[in-house]
Amino acid sequence: MSDRLKSKVVIVTGGTSGMGEAAVRRLAGEGATVIVGARDKARGEAVVAEISADGGKAAFVPTDVTREEDVARLV
Numbered sequence: 001m002s003d004r005l006k007s008k009v010v011i012v013t014g015g016t017s018g019m020g021e022a023a024v025r026r027l028a029g030e031g032a033t034v035i036v037g038a039r040d041k042a043r044g045e046a047v048v049a050e051i052s053a054d055g056g057k058a059a060f061v062p063t064d065v066t067r068e069e070d071v072a073r074l075v
Contacts, residue, residue, distance in 0.1 A: 005032035011074060012036060013065055016043040028056030037063035037074045 010027050014020035015036035028034045028051045036058060038044045044060035051058040063070045 002029065003031040005030040008032045010034050013063060013074070014038055016040050016047055021047060024058070025051065028054075028058055033057040034059075035074065036060045037065070037070075039064050 005027060008031075010032045012020055012024050012027070012034060015024040015034070016038040017040075020038070024034050024036055024047060034051065034057070036044050036047055038060075039062065041060070041062050044062065048058040048060045061074045063074045065071055
């Protein structure tokens with residue numbers, strides 16, 4: 001794991017699948033603390049657990065980007 005992004009916090013929506021999940025894993029691998037926002041709670045928690053098991057820092061926030069209150073909570 002690199003420490004290039006160690007002091008950064010990054011929010012990724014759609015971070016539980018596809019390109020969003022790939023971005024989350026890459027950013028965590030570069031040392032960023034990653035906040036994963038997505039609708040699928042079980043998958044979000046699983047992604048965060050996998051990142052944590054690999055030594056990364058991540059948290060999951062259930063988020064539906066069509067709901068203003070969800071986005072506010074995410075940020």
